[in-house]
Amino acid sequence: MAEKIKYALGIDLGGTSTKFGIVSNLGVILSKTSIPSNAELGPDEVISQIKKGIKQILAQKKAKIKGIGIGAPGVINNEKGTVEYPPNFPGWGRIKLGKIIQKEFGIKTLIENDANAAAIGEYIFGAGKKYNSFVMITLGTGVGGGIIFNNKIYRGEFGAAGELGHISINYKGPKCKCGSVGCIEAYIGINYLKQQVIKELQDNPGSKILELVNNEVDLITPRIIQEAMEKGDEFAKSVVENMGIQLGSVLTSVSNLLDISTFIIGGGVSGFGKPLINKIQKTIVERVFIPTKKRVKVLPAKLKNDAGIKGASALVFYKS
Amino acid sequence: MAEKIKYALGIDLGGTSTKFGIVSNLGVILSKTSIPSNAELGPDEVISQIKKGIKQILAQKKAKIKGIGIGAPGVINNEKGTVEYPPNFPGWGRIKLGKIIQKEFGIKTLIENDANAAAIGEYIFGAGKKYNSFVMITLGTGVGGGIIFNNKIYRGEFGAAGELGHISINYKGPKCKCGSVGCIEAYIGINYLKQQVIKELQDNPGSKILELVNNEVDLITPRIIQEAMEKGDEFAKSVVENMGIQLGSVLTSVSNLLDISTFIIGGGVSGFGKPLINKIQKTIVERVFIPTKKRVKVLPAKLKNDAGIKGASALVFYKS
Numbered sequence: 114m115a116e117k118i119k120y121a122l123g124i125d126l127g128g129t130s131t132k133f134g135i136v137s138n139l140g141v142i143l144s145k146t147s148i149p150s151n152a153e154l155g156p157d158e159v160i161s162q163i164k165k166g167i168k169q170i171l172a173q174k175k176a177k178i179k180g181i182g183i184g185a186p187g188v189i190n191n192e193k194g195t196v197e198y199p200p201n202f203p204g205w206g207r208i209k210l211g212k213i214i215q216k217e218f219g220i221k222t223l224i225e226n227d228a229n230a231a232a233i234g235e236y237i238f239g240a241g242k243k244y245n246s247f248v249m250i251t252l253g254t255g256v257g258g259g260i261i262f263n264n265k266i267y268r269g270e271f272g273a274a275g276e277l278g279h280i281s282i283n284y285k286g287p288k289c290k291c292g293s294v295g296c297i298e299a300y301i302g303i304n305y306l307k308q309q310v311i312k313e314l315q316d317n318p319g320s321k322i323l324e325l326v327n328n329e330v331d332l333i334t335p336r337i338i339q340e341a342m343e344k345g346d347e348f349a350k351s352v353v354e355n356m357g358i359q360l361g362s363v364l365t366s367v368s369n370l371l372d373i374s375t376f377i378i379g380g381g382v383s384g385f386g387k388p389l390i391n392k393i394q395k396t397i398v399e400r401v402f403i404p405t406k407k408r409v410k411v412l413p414a415k416l417k418n419d420a421g422i423k424g425a426s427a428l429v430f431y432k433s
Numbered sequence: 434m435a436e437k438i439k440y441a442l443g444i445d446l447g448g449t450s451t452k453f454g455i456v457s458n459l460g461v462i463l464s465k466t467s468i469p470s471n472a473e474l475g476p477d478e479v480i481s482q483i484k485k486g487i488k489q490i491l492a493q494k495k496a497k498i499k500g501i502g503i504g505a506p507g508v509i510n511n512e513k514g515t516v517e518y519p520p521n522f523p524g525w526g527r528i529k530l531g532k533i534i535q536k537e538f539g540i541k542t543l544i545e546n547d548a549n550a551a552a553i554g555e556y557i558f559g560a561g562k563k564y565n566s567f568v569m570i571t572l573g574t575g576v577g578g579g580i581i582f583n584n585k586i587y588r589g590e591f592g593a594a595g596e597l598g599h600i601s602i603n604y605k606g607p608k609c610k611c612g613s614v615g616c617i618e619a620y621i622g623i624n625y626l627k628q629q630v631i632k633e634l635q636d637n638p639g640s641k642i643l644e645l646v647n648n649e650v651d652l653i654t655p656r657i658i659q660e661a662m663e664k665g666d667e668f669a670k671s672v673v674e675n676m677g678i679q680l681g682s683v684l685t686s687v688s689n690l691l692d693i694s695t696f697i698i699g700g701g702v703s704g705f706g707k708p709l710i711n712k713i714q715k716t717i718v719e720r721v722f723i724p725t726k727k728r729v730k731v732l733p734a735k736l737k738n739d740a741g742i743k744g745a746s747a748l749v750f751y752k753s
Contacts, residue, residue, distance in 0.1 A: 292720060
């Protein structure tokens with residue numbers, strides 16, 4: 114007898130827009146929508162927008178919803194269902210978002226930090242499906258992450274664990290905006306990376322990167338660097354290799370500390386694709402403890418578009 | 434009614450000598466002994482020495498032993514009771530040491546990696562008694578550690594977790610003998626530290642360190658550096674402060690990753706005492722995520738002498 118298909122409503126709360134999707138337990142999106150978060154207007158308005166989006170998507174498709182999952186920025190207390198001081202949400206404080214939504218719609222609502230939700234998404238639907246334990250790192254403007262250990266998300270003492278972007282790779286390195294020194298985010302967070310590339314292009318005036326942006330360095334993106342690399346540009350190649358060494362160094366430390374050897378790389382910067390993944394893998398294998406070397410696996414994330422919605426909906430299918 | 438006092442036999446298996454002690458559940462040593470491990474003569478001889486030591490100490494004191502705990506180097510599978518490839522034990526491979534001892538004496542035998550046993554020792558008897566979660570770092574020739582999370586030792590996928598000494602603080606730093614680059618052990622492991630101090634003394638010929646060892650730099654120890662510091666030597670002070678920054682950087686990364694904010698510093702180098710502890714604390718508070726800052730606690734280990742025996746016996750009293 115085939116198992117019955119179940120549905121969840123996944124909500125990806127972002128600083129600019131909030132995305133909603135009805136997702137099956139096979140990870141297929143039935144319908145989706147997106148509305149502005151209006152974060153700058155304060156928490157009441159954000160909550161009202163979330164309710165509006167839920168009504169809208171529930172009206173679109175008459176599926177029986179097993180639960181609502183919300184991925185939100187900031188520190189989440191997932192027992193109390195609270196979201197605390199999410200960055201870029203002024204006036205927020207600590208709000209019981211889970212309970213508010215559950216009460217309004219009478220549907221069980223689960224809430225999780227967005228980086229943890231992304232890891233749970235990969236665990237339920239994506240590259241982590243076959244693994245009991247892995248560490249996910251998400252590369253974007255910020256660098257985040259999530260730890261799945263023994264089929265459970267690791268939350269730490271107060272729900273703030275998994276900040277892979279703020280592991281330092283150089284105790285005398287550049288200041289990070291988090292207040293620490295030499296964090297991996299301060300090297301490969303998109304804005305930091307771009308600044309560094311622009312600086313180094315002064316010594317590499319022949320790079321194809323400059324050609325691709327017509328010398329308008331503000332237009333440089335990970336995609337542009339990748340394109341230059343694919344055209345054989347040596348400088349672009351060195352940028353990606355250097356990122357691979359830096360990420361490999363962080364993940365070696367994580368592996369030595371946690372004895373976890375599967376890593377999933379997600380987010381925008383992971384658009385660098387295979388060359389980046391390969392360099393990360395090579396660096397970890399070179400550096401990690403001998404018994405671990407043969408077990409190291411570095412995998413690209415599988416949930417690309419709609420990773421936020423799918424991760425949030427995965428909370429409903431995930432038995433924690 | 435007062436609780437009845439219970440006893441355990443703790444065994445600290447070392448490369449040179451193996452130490453045995455009968456320890457009460459209050460952490461008091463009733464009797465102890467030490468015999469050569471004879472590691473160079475192979476595993477059969479080591480096991481025979483362990484049996485000899487056990488017989489010896491059981492003959493000394495006729496206490497009812499609740500269990501035997503063994504702290505051993507190398508990777509331990511504590512379900513199977515195996516010790517795998519302990520460093521400095523030639524010809525060892527993988528041996529079911531736990532079962533062998535349990536069978537011989539008919540006493541329940543538990544086995545754990547020595548760094549984890551040290552953390553469990555602090556958790557049961559020492560500085561970690563009041564905490565549900567903490568990270569211990571042990572400073573010596575090697576730098577090791579153990580993670581207690583939610584009242585349990587965290588072992589990772591294959592029992593090799595907690596290698597705090599091999600978190601890199603500089604991805605372009607000095608080679609570590611583990612094969613990685615810039616590990617904290619490659620900065621503050623006693624031999625590395627000593628080499629660095631000897632090198633830097635060339636630029637600090639007036640340092641009291643040289644005076645204290647009569648210019649015989651081979652005699653430099655953490656204790657000597659501490660003594661010079663206490664006499665107001667600026668160079669010695671800078672050595673300790675630098676160690677504090679390096680250790681603070683590692684523990685900040687660990688805190689951001691694991692959301693654990695209590696740290697216990699053990700081992701020989703921690704003989705630097707308060708100035709080192711204070712500098713570590715200051716560095717973490719400066720660097721760690723804002724919500725964590727107010728929770729950071731850096732504590733010296735409480736089990737000093739016989740920490741190995743007490744940690745091993747704590748395995749018996751610890752409910753994992």
